Amino acid sequence: MTAKPNARNWSDVQTAIATVAIVTTLGMWNLFAAPTKTVTAQAEQPTVPPTEPPVTSEPTLMPQVKIMFTQTAPQTVTAQQPQTKKKKKKNNNNNGGGGGGGGSVSVTQTQSS
Amino acid sequence: MAVVVEEADQSQSLKHRVHKMLQRLEFHAMGCEMLAAIDREAGPLTLPHVPEWFEEWEQVLSRFRYDSELARLNQIHEQPVHVSETLWDVFRAARKAEQMTDGLVTPTLLDAIIEAGYDRPFDVLPHQTTSIPAPVMTASRPLTAIALKASTRTITLPFGIGLDFGGVAKGWAAHQAMKRLQVEGPALVNAGGDIAISGPRADGNPWQIGITDPFYPDEEIETLHLNACGIATSGKDRRRWTRNGILQHHIIDPFTGQPAETDLLTVTVVAPNVMEAEAAAKAIFILGGRVGLEWIEAHPNFAALFIFDNGQMLYSRKLEEYL
Numbered sequence: 001m002t003a004k005p006n007a008r009n010w011s012d013v014q015t016a017i018a019t020v021a022i023v024t025t026l027g028m029w030n031l032f033a034a035p036t037k038t039v040t041a042q043a044e045q046p047t048v049p050p051t052e053p054p055v056t057s058e059p060t061l062m063p064q065v066k067i068m069f070t071q072t073a074p075q076t077v078t079a080q081q082p083q084t085k086k087k088k089k090k091n092n093n094n095n096g097g098g099g100g101g102g103g104s105v106s107v108t109q110t111q112s113s
Numbered sequence: 114m115a116v117v118v119e120e121a122d123q124s125q126s127l128k129h130r131v132h133k134m135l136q137r138l139e140f141h142a143m144g145c146e147m148l149a150a151i152d153r154e155a156g157p158l159t160l161p162h163v164p165e166w167f168e169e170w171e172q173v174l175s176r177f178r179y180d181s182e183l184a185r186l187n188q189i190h191e192q193p194v195h196v197s198e199t200l201w202d203v204f205r206a207a208r209k210a211e212q213m214t215d216g217l218v219t220p221t222l223l224d225a226i227i228e229a230g231y232d233r234p235f236d237v238l239p240h241q242t243t244s245i246p247a248p249v250m251t252a253s254r255p256l257t258a259i260a261l262k263a264s265t266r267t268i269t270l271p272f273g274i275g276l277d278f279g280g281v282a283k284g285w286a287a288h289q290a291m292k293r294l295q296v297e298g299p300a301l302v303n304a305g306g307d308i309a310i311s312g313p314r315a316d317g318n319p320w321q322i323g324i325t326d327p328f329y330p331d332e333e334i335e336t337l338h339l340n341a342c343g344i345a346t347s348g349k350d351r352r353r354w355t356r357n358g359i360l361q362h363h364i365i366d367p368f369t370g371q372p373a374e375t376d377l378l379t380v381t382v383v384a385p386n387v388m389e390a391e392a393a394a395k396a397i398f399i400l401g402g403r404v405g406l407e408w409i410e411a412h413p414n415f416a417a418l419f420i421f422d423n424g425q426m427l428y429s430r431k432l433e434e435y436l
Contacts, residue, residue: 106323106336107135108148112348112379113280113306113391 145305
């Protein structure tokens with residue numbers, strides 16, 4: 001009648017060993033699984049080119065330069081300064097009326113020669 | 114060929130109106146439309162004679178007239194040829210332009226421009242030509258290869274060199290005409306876009322000069338206010354044609370012997386005189402936008418407006434003074 005307590009004790013030991021084994025396995029799993037995930041995540045990020053220094057205009061080239069686009073400019077507007085569209089004036093090269101200083105009409109025009 | 118008198122803004126006082134009377138004469142010469150103007154009240158005596166001056170100069174300097182002095186000079190090699198004072202002066206102006214532009218603007222490209230198809234006045238040049246491709250032209254030879262003797266005013270062309278003064282001749286002619294007209298009052302001469310200005314107008318104001326929009330030739334893209342100076346524009350928007358299906362224009366790169374390949378459509382330059390303006394505009398056009406901007410900013414007496422093929426406009430810093 002004394003064997004039953006011994007058997008119960010052995011069963012308890014087995015349960016304890018199994019519990020420890022499971023806990024250890026999960027612990028180890030977490031320990032090693034986490035860095036792997038991190039590495040994978042880093043590897044999946046898109047390749048970023050090396051950072052280049054910001055492009056700055058040379059002082060002798062671009063400062064104070066106005067850039068505008070006429071109506072025919074086909075490209076996307078990428079002006080360095082806010083654009084101000086010049087109001088175009090009619091050419092009156094061939095008539096004798098108007099003209100003279102002080103007005104808004106040119107005396108003559110320059111064009112490709 | 115009557116002299117046209119322009120009257121100014123009616124809202125001005127009578128005194129101002131009198132000072133703003135502008136006498137102008139338009140005529141055709143050197144393959145271009147010309148304008149001569151004097152800002153004065155009474156009819157100037159010299160203005161009607163301007164077309165005669167240009168005819169006289171064209172007979173000396175034209176490469177399209179087979180009996181011109183230049184055409185005769187181009188047929189004689191390895192022999193000293195005595196030349197007129199006009200041709201001598203223009204040759205010196207061309208040499209200055211060549212020196213100023215480090216050889217980019219030179220009159221020794223006659224064979225190259227003919228090879229490109231520009232072998233007759235542009236008025237009668239067919240817009241499409243075909244010809245047997247010739248060997249690629251080599252780089253031009255500098256004017257220093259030409260022997261000069263100032264005491265006898267003789268020029269000796271070596272074999273293989275012909276002269277085409279082109280825009281230099283027009284700029285020189287505009288400058289000479291302006292110098293003659295300014296005796297009678299503030300004067301302006303426009304030789305096909307190369308403009309010489311003697312000084313402020315009679316009322317002290319600057320002259321208003323428009324820059325033609327190369328995309329819309331009936332409109333001005335900018336207006337400048339100028340006193341004593343020269344202004345000129347070079348570009349590939351007007352004098353161009355196709356040869357064997359390839360677009361050609363009249364500005365030759367001396368280092369390739371071919372029409373210049375450039376990202377610029379037109380370049381307008383303001384300079385102390387019209388001959389310098391003409392040479393600078395052509396040099397910048399050949400250099401292209403990036404190097405051309407460096408060039409213009411390195412010359413503090415020059416101002417420029419670049420118009421690129423895509424319509425982008427770029428102003429040099431000094432040009433702000435004239436807006």
